Amino acid sequence: MKVTIKDVAKLAGVSKSTVSRVLTNSDNCSERARQKVLEAAEKLNYKPNALARAMITKKTGNIGLIIYQKHKPILSHPFYAPIVEAIVDTSRKKGYSLFIASDQDINASSAELLLEKRVDGIIFASFIDPSIVLKYKNLGVPLVLLNNSVDIEGISYVTCDNYLGAYKAVNYLVQKGHTYIGFLCGPLQHRSYTERYKGYVAALEDNGIKVQEDLIRIGESTLSDGNRLMNQLLHSTRIPTAVFASNDMMAIGAIKAIKKKNLNIPRDIGVIGFDDIEFGTLIEPALSTVHVDKTKMGELAVELLIDEINKNTSTSKKNIIPTEVIIRESS
DSSP states (O other): OOOOHHHHHHHHTSOHHHHHHHHTTOSSSOHHHHHHHHHHHHHHTOOOOHHHHHHHHSOOSEEEEEEOGGGOSGGGOTTHHHHHHHHHHHHHHTTOEEEEEEHHHHHHHTTHHHHHTTOSEEEEESOOOHHHHHHHHHTTOOEEEESOOOSOTTOEEEEEOHHHHHHHHHHHHHHTTOOSEEEEEOOTTSHHHHHHHHHHHHHHHHTTOOOOGGGEEEOOSSHHHHHHHHHHHHTSSSOOSEEEESSHHHHHHHHHHHHHTTOOTTTTOEEEOSBOOTHHHHSSSOOBEEEOOHHHHHHHHHHHHHHHHTTOTTSOSEEEEOOEEEOOTTO
């Protein structure tokens, strides 16, 4: 027969609430009572199950990861795969289990899915509808945004320096003599792409170069859309001498389009991406890009969430990871 907390209390000669306080390391019990409970628990070989422990401590040891549905399958996504790997590793080291779902799942179940699985907190990765973030915040669920931020007071986030990374990339192209620079941008409802857009514009303006809307193409952040949008620029009256893409997949798609037109990279058109995914080093020519420390982002997101769970108010809610331009063959 399974030993229960009632059996431990009976053998120790104390109440069940005293046993609970001892097993959760509460200070609200005497040393004598603590010793009696521990001796009884050892004698009966009592091991509290996870559900019972959660009911006592109000914590489950589980955290949730919600990722933008368009990034599925995330385990093979060139940008998010190393982030998820860092989240899994860090969660395990910190004693937490991880549940993974997409924002599509959350929309379908009105936020009950992960709550039914009893999570202590949630990491929202990439784009997330602010209304969902607000719903969880109002439910009192600790949460952290990863590679995103929203205009909601008190929300913690981890992102990279999108603005400065884009600014430095475009400024580098200007210093190389380019004044007619195209821009392939991901969807602007995602704040990271909005910041990269602002960085592109600012770099041109600070160098006295007029921003030309016909050089800017906005689409999905995919290889196929990068290819499609680059083809549009290649069929323009005047072809840009360099292109900055708001992520590496779009940049790789652009390289494919440029090579198909038998143009030389970087002599005819220079290309710089953003993210520094592994694929960028494998293509020909190797892709210049803006490096993002994806492992650091994943680790920090977990650490920040645990601070939120434990109500640690000493940590910063706004965490921006520095970026740097990596120059390779494409520029």
